[in-house]
Amino acid sequence: MMDVERSSLCNCVVNFLLEENYLLTAFELLHELLDDGRDAQAIRLKEFFSDPSHFPPDQISRYSSLRVLDPQSLLEEKEAIEEKLALSDYELRLAQEDIVKLKTELQRKEDLTQDKSSEPSVSNHVNHAPEIHRQKRDAPFSDLGPLKANERKDLNCTVKEYLLIAGYRLTAMTFYEEVTDQNLDVWENSPASVPDALRHYYYQYLSSTSEAAEEKISMIRENDSLKEANESLNHEKLCLMKNKELAEGQINALTKSLEATQKDVKDKENLTQDLKQALENQRKELNDCRAEITSLKMHIEGSSSLQNPVAANLDSTQSEAIESYKEEIKSLQMEIERLKAEKTNISDLVDSSCGDKEAIQTEEKVVEMDDNRTQISHHIEPAEVVDSNTLVMPVQTFDNSTPKPEENLPESSMNPSNSTDGFPDGRNLSQQEEKPLSEDSGLHLNSENLGSEPVPENMGLATIQILADALPKIVPYVLINHREELLPLIMCAIERHPDSSTRDSLTHTLFNLIKRPDEQQRRIIMDACVSLAKNVGEMRTETELLPQCWEQINHTYEERRLLVAQSCGELAEFVRPEIRDSLILSIVQQLIEDPATVVREAAAHNLALLLPLFPLMDKYFKVEELMFQLACDPSGVVVETALKELLPAIINWGNKLDHILRVLLSHILGSAQRCPPLSGVEGSVESHLRVLGEQERWNLDVSLRMLAKLLPFIHQKAIETCPFSSVSESNGTLLSNSILELYAGGHVEWPAFEWVHVDCFSGLLQLACLLPQKEDNLRNRITKFLLAVSECFGDSYLIRIMLPVFLIAIGDDADLTFFPPNIHSRIKGLRPRTAVAERLAILGVLPLLLAGVLGSPGKRQQLADYLRKLLLEGATKESRSTTHNMDIVNAVRFLCTFEEHHGMIFNILWEMVVSSNIEMKISAANILKVIVPYIDAKVASTHVLPALITLGSDQNLNVKYASIDAFGAVAQHFKNDMIVDKIRVQMDAFLEDGSLEATIAVVRSLVVAVPHTTERLGDYLLSKIFQLTNTPVSSTDVMRRRQRANAFCEAIRALDATDLSANSIRDFLLPTIQNLLKDPDALDPAHKEALEIILKERSGGTFEALSKVVGAHLGIASSVTSFFGESGLLGKKEITELPTEPVEALQSAASPAAAEDTRFMRIMRVTDMLRGKGKNPEETHQNQ
Template sequence: MDVERSSLCNCVVNFLLEEKYLLTAFELLHELLDDGRDAQAIRLKDFFSDPSQFPPDQITRLNSLRVADPQSLLEEKEAMEEKLAISEYELRLAREDISKLKAELNKKTETPHEESSESNIDVSVNHGPEFQRQKRDSSLYDLGPLKDNERRDLNCAVKEYLLLAGYRLTAMTFYEEVTDQNLEVWQNSPACVPDALRHYYYQYLSSTTEAAEEKIAMLRENESLIKLNERLTHEKVFLLKNKDLADGQISTLTRSLEALQKDLKDKESLVQDLKQSLEHQRKELNDCRAEITALKMHIEVSHLGRNLVASNVDHVQSQSLEKYKEDINSLQKELESLKAKNRIAPGSINSINSEKESAQTEEKVVEILEDKSIISHPVDAASEVVDNLVYQLQATQTFDDNTDGSEKVSQELSINSSNDISIFKNGENVSKPNGDSQSEESRLPLKSDNLSGEANPEKTGLETIQILADALPKIVPYVLINHREELLPLIMCAIERHPDSTTRDSLTHTLFNLIKRPDEQQRRIIMDACVSLAKNVGEMRTETELLPQCWEQINHMYEERRLLVAQSCGELAEFVRPEIRDSLILSIVQQLIEDSATVVREAAAHNLALLLPRCPNVEKYFKVEELMFQLICDPSGVVVEATLKELVPAVINWGNKLDHILRVLLSHILSSAQRCPPLSGVEGSMESHLRVLGERERWSVDVLLRLLTELLPYVHQKALETCPLSDDPETSGTTFSTSLLELYAGGHVEWPAFEWMHVDCFPDLIQLACLLPQKEDSLRNRTTKFLLAVSEQFGDSYITHIMLPVFLVAVGDDADLTFFPSRVQSRIKGLRPRTAMAEKLATTCVLPLLLAGVLASPHNHEKLADYLRKLLIGGSMEESTPTKRNEIFNAIRFLCTFEEHHGMIFNILWEMVVSSNINMKISAANLLKVIVPYIDAKVASTHILPALITLGSDQNLNVKYASIDAFGAVAQHFKNDMIVDKIRVQMDAFLEDGSHEATIAVVRAMVVAVPHTTEKLRDYLLSKIFQLSTTPTSASDVLRRREKSNAFCEAIRALDATDLPATSVRDFLLPAVQNLLKDTDALDPAHKEALEIIMKERSGGTFETISKVMGAHLGLASSVSSFFGEGGLLGKKESTEPPQEPPKSPNPLPPLPVEDTRFGRIMRGNFTDMLRVKVKSQEETQNP
């Protein structure tokens, strides 16, 4: 069908061109292009683009009438690109069809004519279509001119085809262009058939061999398409079957997943039941321990009776012995019952074993006591038995809590004598048993001469710890916050010595939560306590007791507590195993780096730097490097400072992967700028290459450039250490000598650490510079500082032979590359701009870096001066376009941000000022205007103003007018009285010329300075406007009158926005407004409305009288006050324009207020409703 449509279309195109229906052909061209049928429009485009048919001057004149709309052009471009893609696809299909037809044609021609030569076959194949076309054309010409009925039939057939094909606009044009025939009615004739053109085409095909072959090809193509459709249908059915099978498998897997989830829930419930059972058994075990404690208290009471029976030992000996035996038997029964309970409970195996050992120990004690045949002191013996029993119970508790058996719980608590927690003093050293099972004979005997006995220090100390642990949680809340640190020794002692792990966890929690929001000093005290505790308890208890408390505090609501955790990570890392440091502690630090509080992230960076040297394993290096870059790009400056000063050196020394850090750093710098949107969406413009940086991206690039500067010493040191020519005595210093660079240029050594700077770093910085618009001076300044640091670090030889050539090539200048190896020279040459757009980017973006960062190094001042003279005074400035000059001025403007270069720049500028070249003087004035914002008042008085006065006195008008704009820039930035007086004198000199151009230039230059200058200069400008507006202007030159009027109106509107004195308003502003309102022909309507509003605001109640006078002068039927009436223009805008304050007195000419300030006008404008009522009442009073 596409071939048929194309053939019919080609027939119509040929007919329209042969019959000279050009309007219809032109309309058909546009509709074909809109329809995406560019292939059929080729002949029409060639015809209408033929210069002989349509002269270029006429086409240019017609094209200039069209207003170029960028948006419509962009839309047309996108549409054309889409159509081009479609056309390319259709062209490819057409070429494939042509190749198939050629192949079939070759087969058919070779079969009947085998005897014909190969050359004839090639000619017929290669030139067959053209020959047939010529044959058809000649046959058409042989038929003679068309008859009227033939023309009518063809016209009707073409019109019918255009309507059926959807080209309605072309059909309408064709109908209008055929004026001698009525195409609406087609008379009955043999040629009048439905879809006539297609029938003609089919008839033609059936009458020629070529047409028959074309039809056969179309039928074959149709058959192949039908087969392809059937194959796709079969594939669709097969895919549907596969989809059904996949759906069945998915449903089966879903059911199995649900079953597994159900089993998982059942197991989770079982685990919960087991946990509850375990908690219940632990509770029972605690109850048993409480009973044991009660028995111990009972034994203590029995000890008190020993002194009472000492005097009558013989009498009560047997009774006391029996009594203690009964007590021991009762205790033994209690222990057996506890043993039975522990067998039933599914508690821990360690607890059951400890209870068994305790029972066995008690039985052993009883047997030893019963087997003794001679007891010299029964009371002491019984006391010893009870003490032994108490000791065994204590040992059992210690074993249950998994404490160290060799722990010296018997040490006197008097070591904390400053806290007064010692409750006994013992004059002799009593050795304590350890947790292992020992026989009774191994224990030291009690003194036989002390009948009263002594309390066991071990037992007493443990009880004291128990009492302390129970009391501390109750005491802490009632101690003042500022004095709670005094409890730290007690808490530390209890944590260190208490045998119960649960109690120790509770006390450790109390230690971390001692103060709700601790300050810096309080955190330091708590951290010192934690470090001391970690030293005493060892690695295992630090990992199991202190670190879990840190983990629990990570998400605490108070940042002071999270800060305490961050500070503890680095200091406690010394007291845990290495594998814990790079797993648990690193995870804590990683989570703290994500914290919302700045102080927490700063502390995390600091403590990560402390942690790294204690991590011997560097498997987590890339994770740590990622954390480092995350902290570098942190939005807080203090976090960035901590990272740069502490973490970055720690990461480099720990991981020893400087190359990887540098590679990732450059990638981050470029990607941060490249992901920003372009400055303009118009492709091909310079703004489309520049990027609009957001605050976040600008900050990221800035801190990454700072990091690059911080890494520079490491890069320099590594380049020196890896120098393959280190035996050379000249390389022993800290810089790179010329002889070393010559050896490097020979290309016989590999020195990647040295090449990184000029092969990777400088090109990436140049690429970054080409993404920064002109306003990004802060980032350009940061890059310049880095380049200056490179100059200082690497030395003069490196700057001259390596660094300077790279940037000279990048800006398009010639450079000496002899100090680069041949393999590097090609990469450096690739930096040269190849297109006009690249040259513009290089001048705008790279030239400032060359001037301020490379040539501005301390030892290159002469080179900088020579290069500036080449730019400004050499022939390149005169040959350059205005755009190129502005780009050079922008580069010098950036150089002026560094104050040390001002003297050099002004010396060159003075050479330009005194030059005889007019263009150079104009350039000097423009450059002075550009650099004014970057100098101080002293420099402006001593350098800028003398140069401008010299230029202002020049005979050439262009030089003089250029200096006027520069004077305006000086007035805008300086309020010094001496500078202002000099400007006034010079402006008077300009105005004395009396030329129209000078007057306009002075007024517009001063208008720019109005919002920023002094009151003296504003009054001066206002007085000059009044004088100039009073002077009559030539009535014949309307354009000049309008230009002057517009300039004066802009100045008055700018002055009205400032706080003018009342005298200036009365003497100059209002009369100047009146003078401008007189010349209505030269006044722009917008300016006229603004001036009348100013008149109304500034004149108060006198406006009606002034308006009447103005109406008489201007010859208006109704005064200007009707402009503000209910039916006037501004009367209709009363709801949006705030009404002004009415006059204070009903008199028609009240006195002016002392001073009408901008604040007062704003205040009047805000009280709209109140003032509207006052205005109405005032009008009624004035018009009785």
């Protein structure tokens, strides 16, 4: 091998020297090859220098007299140099002198050639023959271009290095002198500069192809073009940096301007707040004046309506009182006019500062005055309200026979609920009414007159006051289930009490009526709040109701926080619009972060109720972010509420479906792409698949559910934006063939429709190629979405649009007639280009094509045809690899997760089972194995087992072994006695075959099923292993014996972990272990140790463990275990039934400390053996 390599390298150097016209070096190399006896490598050089076309004989004879090198003398010199290394300097000097002589001779030869005019053609031929030869050799590689300077330098240095390594020193010196335009002593660091370069080039050439070389050359050229592009990009970058600096300067200037503007706005806001405060103060004064005037008016009306016997005597006095009242009223009217003017000025200032047009329009109406009902808005001190003397003097003369004033008052004045002016806003009225008129006037009324003539207004306010004082004391002593009966009283007191602090206290009582209200109680409380908000108006709802509710946002009990969430949605209707999308929205946002699931669910529900009440759209993106946050909540209840209620509400309110879809697709792909790859090997299939965490899997599942929820909106928008609505449809559906034909013309745009098959399908295909095989739940979500798409858009869309997209995505051909020309490139871009991409398409896209596209109800026959083509015709292709077949099997497995396709799949499987193609039968066995988890016992008995029995009787061993694995899968999933019996019969047939491979396959297939199957199958496997281990192994091959022993050991360890009967342990398990221990050469050390522990636990070691437990409870020394151990008396009695020789050998090999069995069942099984057996204390003492 080394000679061949050496010859190849030498030939490479010879070719290079001749092609580059280094004739002196080639001539020197010829002599050195002849000196070394390498005539085979010198043949070409001999032919070249003896060729008359290169060197004519007459020219050679003319130079025959010239001195040439003697090969014999050179050989002697070489031998002398090898023997005497001290003469190396002399050799170098001699070689240099020879080179000078040769150069002189060559120069003379060239001069003589030029002087010979009689032989121009011959000379020309001699001079140009090597060049012609080199051009001929270069012809196949003419497309590579001329050698560059760095390439020639690398090749020259490589040849020089080879000549020195090969020992051709004279040739190397000649070559060094002949290459005059390059310094071969210095070889710069480059990719070509490697030790022993020529050998590396040679190996690289052998391992490459011409196509690879061409590809590399094209890559080099592309690299050059990229460098040029990079330079242009750098220049563009510099320009952009300059533009960026200019933009930053502009931004700084704009920032300063913005700050100044913000400062001005802040100043204006402060001014607005001051004006609002002034307005509020004026409003309070106005309300106080209203209350005072109402009280005065009622007193006036009461006085004017009184009829008594002494009225004639008091006419003058009464007239004076009336006149004084009129004068007082006129002064109050003037004061009202003044307040109106001030209020108008304040309103104008507020409107100009903040543009608030609502605050004054509804709350501050002009009070109209008339003769019958005078309304006055001016604050009057209590001492100035009434002239007590003029008011009380006529009253003192009344007696019991005088009619009561309340009998003559109109009904409207007696009913507090009909008074529009008195109670809600009369905050100072309560202070006035608390003092009897007699005290204010300084006169004394007798008890009869005082009791018989109460003022009606005073009586109503006093009742409200008494109710407000009593309710906080009554509520705690009312049963919780009956407290809602107090709500009408609480509401009445809150609505009509004039004092704000008392109303706040009562409102607090309302919200805290029940400590932890249930759903029904919360409903009652919230209905009361809604009713109260309707009656009291916006301002009081904002200032009294909502603050009391929101104080409980951080309450310990989640029921209270639920009230807060409900108030956000139900009370928002009764507050100003600007409060809804600011304060209330911020409260909802805080509730969304609540740790309680029910609170977050209520927040999502009430946010959906709140959205239609928002006056503007400026908070849309914040709301959309909250929606995605709720959709990715870890609680399924919150997610369901967000998808069912909040998502439609956002779409109907914001009308930004396109933005939601873009964000959703980005979220879906981002969640998967951020996960780590399944493998770190770059370029492998596993490096493209992602390992999904629990959070990422949940987010993807919710995102796909959201996409399915959005499908009706997508379909509706596609229909509404259809540009071909004038086309009449015979079948009543929009997306018929005629519509799709018009769409394919590409004359109009239809983005809402195009998004589905261009953007949405592309994103789902990318996601499918990122999901590993085990992510069936996510793949199932995608499939259901695709089925829903085909149902929404119709069969025409499914056949003309959906199917071509997915066929191209798996690498098949498809008809793009119904696609506009401008999107053809995007659809064709879905086709896999590399082998890795093709396998990813089979893994990820093929299951979706089968179950989600062809699996629609109307395409069952087309699915059957495609699947039959895939399984039957594809299996006959020899080029298809085993990995490719298993990927297709996995796709069919996923299709079997949909029960409606089972019948069609079994029909195709039977065709494969009865086929004569071996690969087709193996594929059928593999499919039967993987679909077992998705069928029931009836299908397994009627379809799977008959097919497996047919395959198990096949003569081909590969088919038989594949069916054995499938039988194991059936045993693993079904405990039906009939199925187990059929499996046992078939396994007996496999074991009768007697081959080692069949035996190992049967044992390993049943071992997998042992933890999941019945006890009968476990006993069957144990008995078969016992029979097999009893049979002597005739094979002398240690590896085959070891494979057999390993399979048996794995089965024994798996069976030991199950509950075996005592008979099975005695008759099969222990003898089997002893049989395996007889062949220690075939046992793995780990298996041997495990078998010894099992044997000790299942035999004598159990007694030792039990004795330790008993001794620990009774306080007996632990050394008493020797009485029960392997060497103890009882231990010997219990194991006498076993063969003595293996047990003794095991006892000698085992460690003194027996493994302690902690299994309760094993301890209980030996209790019967301890009964009636005495313990010898002396023997115990000796053992200690």
